Amino acid sequence: MTWCSIDGKVRLRVQACGADFADTRVVNGGLLSERKGVNVPSVLLPISALTAKDRRDLDFGLELGVDWVALSFVQRPEDLEEVRAIVKGRAGVLSKLEKPAAIECLDALVALSDAVMVARGDLGVEMRAEQVPPIQKRIVRACRKAGKPVIVATQMLESMITSPVPTRAEASDVATAIYDGADAVMLSAESASGKYPQEAVAMMNRIITEVESDPHCRAVIEASQFAPESTVGDAICASLRQTVSLMKVAAIVTFTRSGFTSLRAARERPVAPVLSITPELATARRLALVWGVHPVHAQHGVNDVPSMVETACALARNEGYAAAGELIVIAAGMPFGTAGTTNLLHIAHV
Numbered sequence: 001m002t003w004c005s006i007d008g009k010v011r012l013r014v015q016a017c018g019a020d021f022a023d024t025r026v027v028n029g030g031l032l033s034e035r036k037g038v039n040v041p042s043v044l045l046p047i048s049a050l051t052a053k054d055r056r057d058l059d060f061g062l063e064l065g066v067d068w069v070a071l072s073f074v075q076r077p078e079d080l081e082e083v084r085a086i087v088k089g090r091a092g093v094l095s096k097l098e099k100p101a102a103i104e105c106l107d108a109l110v111a112l113s114d115a116v117m118v119a120r121g122d123l124g125v126e127m128r129a130e131q132v133p134p135i136q137k138r139i140v141r142a143c144r145k146a147g148k149p150v151i152v153a154t155q156m157l158e159s160m161i162t163s164p165v166p167t168r169a170e171a172s173d174v175a176t177a178i179y180d181g182a183d184a185v186m187l188s189a190e191s192a193s194g195k196y197p198q199e200a201v202a203m204m205n206r207i208i209t210e211v212e213s214d215p216h217c218r219a220v221i222e223a224s225q226f227a228p229e230s231t232v233g234d235a236i237c238a239s240l241r242q243t244v245s246l247m248k249v250a251a252i253v254t255f256t257r258s259g260f261t262s263l264r265a266a267r268e269r270p271v272a273p274v275l276s277i278t279p280e281l282a283t284a285r286r287l288a289l290v291w292g293v294h295p296v297h298a299q300h301g302v303n304d305v306p307s308m309v310e311t312a313c314a315l316a317r318n319e320g321y322a323a324a325g326e327l328i329v330i331a332a333g334m335p336f337g338t339a340g341t342t343n344l345l346h347i348a349h350v
Contacts (some may be wrong), residue, residue, distance in 0.1 A: 098122035
């Protein structure tokens, strides 16, 4: 019969079941606390990813103006289509990949998502531990190829729930995600309910800073670069990355309404930081998740190239990304203010 587990620690074998019950035999016992999830390995559950309470909470969150909606236990594209139909563009949709079934349709899920989370803790419940690392890398690469933000999460500094310092293996785990080019790494219980939340956040920040200052990190990211797609926007962003690598550029400045230009620029993983200027507050908030992007919400009123250059230089200087006399590279779309029209690359002196 089917195996099931409680957060991977308590394992049961189902002896018999019906519409509203399951008789089980305990295989691996243990203390069972409240509000624990149940996993049924190797089974595609014929249920919606959203419960009735989830729908109520989602409506409430959207009314408050949340930036991201994270959907747990995504199994198939239909789960995301259901959420997108409710959200209707009012927030970014983030898929938490925690089920093996999701990996079987990974490309379709990435295409339907605005961002993806690699939730290794739950992935490790329904598959062997040794399978999780290659799947993590596969998900990160699929997201990087698609230009979608990807978060590596759960059990990153697990020992810091009860210890003021992590294990060296945990530090290496965080570093690996950075070397792979993940947009973000995330703590869970370490900062939510652990004894050392501030120390855990500070430790993760130090690991990230150390890795990003390693020249080998840049070499690894460039070696895993994906070819641009045959679109005008990607041609501009690929040229942007090459320009930054050839010249001493202080910053990249993108003008965007939807966030598309900044996402495609970040996909190239350029050496210089990306200063993303947008008149849409929601876009600025969502772009805070993206690799190397510093979003700025500004009603810039740009309507021609001279005003674009003047605004870009002023904001780059005011935000501390460039000083007088330094070079910046600007990417934008013409006509100005029209989403999805990235077609201009300009080099300017501040």
